[in-house]
Amino acid sequence: MNEKEEQRMYKEDMIYSAEGAPADEPARQFVFTEKCRELVLKKERETGRRLTFFIQTFGCQMNARDSEKLAGILTRIGFEPAEDEAADLVLYNTCTVRDNANQRVYGRLGHLNSLKKKNPDMLIALCGCMMQEESVIEKIRQSYRFVDIVFGTHNIFKLAELLYEKLTRRDRVIDIWQETDRIVEELPAERKYPFKSGVNIMFGCNNFCSYCIVPYVRGRERSRRPDDILEEIRALVADGVIEVMLLGQNVNSYGKTLDTPITFAELLRRIERIEGLKRIRFMTSHPKDLSDELIEVMANSRKICRHLHFPLQSGSTRLLKIMNRRYSKEQYLAMTERLKSRIPDLSLTTDIIVGFPGETEEDFEETLDVVRKVRYDSAFTFLYSKRTGTPAAVMEEQIPKEVAQARFDRLLKEVQEISAEVCGKDVGKILPVLVESVDERDASLMTGRLSNNIMVHFPGNPEQIGTIVDVRLNESHGFYYMGESTQR
Ligand code: 5AD
């Protein structure tokens, strides 16, 4: 049987086993959720205990939000959350943007195998970006036979159906879609925080930066309809959310491919009008698509936070061209100038890659020059990682590791020195802080965030969690402040 036939057989299998389940989503998944629930209840009666799940998320905020949806599905099926991997179902939501993320997954899979030997009924599932790579699937097929369920980025909504399939019929279920144009709305989600939430506004990426694997594993750009987004945010606010983080690989191109196109700036205007919502964040903004309209909406908004994550990647116009970023060093600097003059209290953060193929000492100096001119609040610095299938992976002149590492160390030092100065600029001010948690190291302190995303620790009580309180910023410690609440 060739692969096509196998796929068709598999599809026919699914139709047969799903007899009685509607074809429409998410209605179909609700039926499978119920079917799984019965099986889980049966197992609970046999064992006399609740079944548990544990999800480990690797990578970005998109994955974190996907994991909340996966947790939502598993909770409705009847699983209880567990503290660690000693659970009945363990799911790794993987990342593949740099190779070290992949290596961490393989490392931890070994540990899961030993847990499964103690609990043979344990289910192990893998999903996310890494699973969209053929070489990874091949490796799992050959060398990780204890993995029970594998799916990708396009079909997370199908978890209930895949689990049912595994529990009732098949040795193991591997279901990877190459592409999709569908967006399944109204999936349940279990939020990590009751008072803040990520909200996907778009999926995929069309930019094909030459080093980046994301467009290959997350597919083409698709925007959600504005009304679906607004409805979701209204429901979140009704459920206690006061801050949303709008998520997309390139939010600045939101809405361009909709039947009735709208701009990201217009979407923000509509979200701003939602009563009860207090703070709006978003990421990521691609510099090539930053519009004056967006800068104006931010400048005039009461709710949009004073923070823009604005990935530079490199300060060299020559390298930016080879990276396919579609802006020059001068254009980038001009945009940051405009942003700072229209929104004086804006904090800028960035991503920078060091050691891209062909990077010369002069190219690297250009990056340092931008860092010194923009003076970022913080910068995520990455060593270039070769991703198979991307144009950069086959470029000549890959940079020796030692050279890249030496540049990386220089950049990091520069970034940290500037950041310590910039982040301390608000000492003495009283600013609103969204209180997020009890401080990890000192239970008499609370931890929260300023509008510009900087953390603040101050004496307080857990009842303040999820509220916005005014805090006087007494001392700066580089990346965070110590303060005191001015409210009683
Ligand atoms: N190597 C190193 N860093 C990368 N990034 C994306 N692809 C690579 C790669 N191949 C970084 C970029 C991006 C961030 C999310 O990850 O800086 O903005």
Ligand code: SF4
């Ligand atoms: Fe990757 Fe570039 Fe798309 Fe960002 S914009 S996800 S760096 S291809």
